[in-house]
Amino acid sequence: MSNEALVTRLRDALGKDAVLTDTDVTAAYSRDMMPLAEAGTPLAVVLPADTEQVQAVVRACAEAKVPIVPRGAGSGLSGAANAIDGCVVLVLTKLDQVVEIDAGNRLAVVQPGVVNLDFRNAVEKHGLFYPPDPSSYDWCTIGGNLSTNAGGLCCVKYGVTTDAVLGLEVVLADGSLLKTGRRTVKGVAGYDLARLFVGSEGTLGVITQATVALKPLPQAPGTLVAGFTTTEAAGEAVARVVREGLVPSLMEIMDAASIKAAETYLRTDIGAGSDCQALLLCQSDAGGEVARRELSALEQICRDCGADMTYATDDLAEGNMLLQARRVVLTALETYGVWLTDDVSVPRTRIAELIAGCQRISEEVGLRIAVVGHAGDGNMHPTIVYAPDSEEEFARARTAFDAILDVGLSLGGTVTGEHGVGKIKREWLEREIGPVGMRVHREIKRALDPENLFNPGSMFSV
Template sequence: MSDDALVTRLRAELGKDAVLTDTDVTAAYSRDMMPLAPVGTPLAVVLPADVEQVQAVVRACAEAKVPIVPRGAGSGLSGAANAIDGCVVLVLTKLNQIVEIDAGNRLAVVQPGVVNLDFRNAVEKNGLFYPPDPSSYDWCTIGGNLSTNAGGLCCVKYGVTTDSVLGLEVVLADGSLLKTGRRTVKGVAGYDLARLFVGSEGTLGVITQATVALKPLPQAPATLVAGFTSTAAAGEAVARVVREGLVPSLMEIMDATSIKAAETYLRTDIGAGSDCQALLLCQSDSGGEVARRELAALEQICLDCGSDMTYATDDLAEGNMLLQARRVVLTALETYGVWLTDDVCVPRTRIAELIAGCQRISEEVGLRIAVVGHAGDGNMHPTIVYSPDSEDEFARAQRAFDAILEVGMSLGGTVTGEHGVGKIKREWLEREIGPVGLRVHREIKRALDPENLFNPGSMFAM
């Protein structure tokens, strides 16, 4: 089947308006938010409206042997949704229905195009809570979250996306629809195929529906902020929290560079002080006296570890204002240039060493590097700032990006905690999992996608 014949068939299956070929239009769907990742020119961008149309697209592309790159809102940070030359970009944002909210069994059935925040708001009206909250939660989609196994600020207590997944519906490479998982709390019938597809970055199939577990709606959180004059002291506080068995609903860390950027952007003083080298932000959503005891215990640990500033509040608005300093860091860094954010996860006892390593790399490459992250699970996001008009600075930013991954691995960490491998960390995945691990990945890929139809070149090469 020729390219023209494929486009004609796709328009017959989906309708003319759902198949885009104008290069000025398709360019907007061709890449995510990662500037380092390669990007190609797609043959077409398609926007199916239901699962049957997704199946029709997959069958048509399989017959034409044209690769498919599934895509959500494009908020990714690994290039996993980037087009390759001649592919069909399969955009799932029209599959945007919350099919069911079952309050009695604390679960929901949702399509991939639903925006994370919209879903959270919908289940909240039923007294329920969907925990995964990536930083882009106000525009990223559930499908993208599933494909990258996204996390967020609440991971320390509630886990990442896969911890909420009960079952999936997935269109396979032959166009058939796989239904896997369950609606029950327990279930061990067969392989856990749902978890296989979560985090697979669209390389094994197209997720068209998910059944997810929900939590009871937590109490309004109480918030603690603690400033430290050394990152080592902040790192010790995190380690003490873990050792003593405390599980806050949120525990974030900011280094001095990110603190200054946030304060400048918000035009406010968050109380860190000019000598502050690290800030911990903690929350407890246990409610009432339990939350007060948790915050008191967290505050005492911070003081014991050398914090020279602590402030606790159970006022929701005040807590949200404090947390805003963490959420705006990437936007705040745009004051200095464009940013390139990394994603490494290290043992929680080694967070301070990673921050120190990033400071050293910053000095070596001569670029600003700000470090923020989820201290509760060790997932850090060092962010490199460079001038968009300087090829030299961009090259130095690339060197810094790889150097940070090297430091993370040397500390016993992983090269991605939640953003995924995509098209920028393929060689790093191979280094991390080794030749046997890579062989198993390829064998699974061949078993489910023998023609290498889905997102070829993402995660690893076949």
């Protein structure tokens, strides 16, 4: 089948307006938010309206042997949704229905194009809570969250996306529809195929529906902020929180560069002080006296570990104001240039060593590197700032990006905690999991996608 014939067939199946070929238009769908990842020029961008249309696209592309790159809102930070030359970009944003909310069984059925925040708001009306909350939760979609196994600020207590997934519907390489998983709390019938597809970055199939578990809506959180004059002291506080079995609903860390950027952007003093090298932000959503006891215990640990400033509040507005300093860091860094954010997880006892390594790399490359992250699970986001019009600074930023991954692995960590491998960390995946792990990955890929048409070149080369 020729490319022209394929486009005609896609228009017949989806309608003329759902198949875009104008290069000025398709360019907007050709890449995500990661500047390091290359992007090609797609043959077409298609916007199916339902599962049957997704199946029609997959069958047509399979017959024509044209690659498919699934895409959500494009908020990703690994290049996993980037087009390759001659592919069909399959945009799932029109599949945007919350199909069912079953309050009695605390679950929901949702399509991939639903925006994370919209979904959270929908289930909240039923007194329920969907925990995964990536920083881009106000515009990223559930499908993208599933494909990258996204996390967020609440992971320390509630886990990442895969911890919420009960079942999936997935369009396979031959266009058939796989229904896997369950609606029950327990279930061990057969392989756990749902977890196989979560985090597979569109390389094994196209997710068209998910059944997810929900939590009871938590109480309004109390908030604690603690400032430390050394990152080592902050790291010790995190380690002690873990050792003593406390599980706050949120525990975030900011280094000195992040604190300064946030304060400058917000035009406020968040109370850290000029000597502060690290800030911990913790929340407890247990409610009432339980939350107060938990925050008191967290505060005591911070003080025991050397915090020279602590402040706790159960006022929701005040807590949100304090947390805003963490949420605005990436936006704040844009006042210094464009940013390139990394994603590396280390054991929680080695967070301070990672921050120290990033400070060393910053000095070596001569670029600002600010570190924020989810201290509760060790997932850090070192962010490199460089001049947008300098190819030389961009090259140094890329050097820093890889050097940070190297430090993360040397500390017993992993090269991605929630952003995914995509098209920028393929060699790092091989380095991390080794030849046997790569062999198993390739065998699974060949079994489910024998023609290598689903997002080829993402995660690893076949």
